[in-house]
Amino acid sequence: MTRETEYTPDKLQELGLDSQRLPRHIAVIMDGNGRWAISRGLPRIEGHRRGVQSVRTIVEECARIGIEQVTLYCLSSENWKRPQEELDLLMQLLEQYLVEERSEIMRQELQFAVIGRRDGLSEGALREIDRTLEVARDNTGMRLCLAINYGSRGEIADAVRRIAEQVRTGEMTPETIDEQCISEHLDTAGMTDPDLVIRTAGEMRVSNFLLWQISYAELFVTQKYWPEFRLPDLIEALQSFAARDRRFGGLKG
Known part of the structure; x- marks a missing residue:
């Protein structure tokens, strides 16, 4: 889809949508x-x-x-329980x-x-x-x-392991671990x-x-x-x- 075919503000308004509230x-x-x-x-x-x-x-x-x-x-990590x-x-x-x-x-x-x-x-x-x-x-x-x-729990566990390894090697200290730090070690790092x-x-x-x-x-x-x-x-x-x-x-x- 090319940029020329994006919805205009008027078209969004026709659909009952506001471009500022998407x-x-x-x-x-x-x-x-x-x-x-x-x-x-x-x-x-x-x-x-x-x-x-x-x-x-x-x-x-x-x-x-x-x-x-x-x-x-x-596909969730739990879906592997389904028939082969x-x-x-x-x-x-x-x-x-x-x-x-x-x-x-x-x-x-x-x-x-x-x-x-x-x-x-x-x-x-x-x-x-x-x-x-x-x-x-x-x-x-x-x-x-x-x-x-x-699976989100697995993703968080993987992030904790990566952070723990960086603490072990001295790349960071426990005091530097905050919400931003955890977010940066998740699969979605860099995404909103x-x-x-x-x-x-x-x-x-x-x-x-x-x-x-x-x-x-x-x-x-x-x-x-x-x-x-x-x-x-x-x-x-x-x-x-x-x-x-x-x-x-x-x-x-």
């Missing part, structure tokens, strides 16, 4: 793919395939609207997505990032992740971040914290997703399954966000 960073828990498929008598993997269409729509529209970053929860056949198909789908969407990532000038552990990912998925990171490294548009084999978390399929939990980073994020939960989530649902989430009174622990002035 979230900078949206994080999405894409839930309900399997349930969507089962409810229609389809194999669970068909829900994941249909979910890719929602990814395409939401990423493109967020870039047009002017969102700075979208982080998608693609489904996991194998998810790896194939991830690899296919990266291959097919690479040209769109470049056309839209999207920055590309991945958070999570590489252990357990298929060779093909790792290869395509690295290729996409390489070709998109100079892009300057919206950042698309995929959380793959990601999410302002808005969208969760589909009606679940009222954050599922070990960006626990440190979403401390002050606004939550939007929809009953719709992820394969059903489209532009009108995104607009509803953005309208809901704009209506919130964000005080960050303070009092309204």
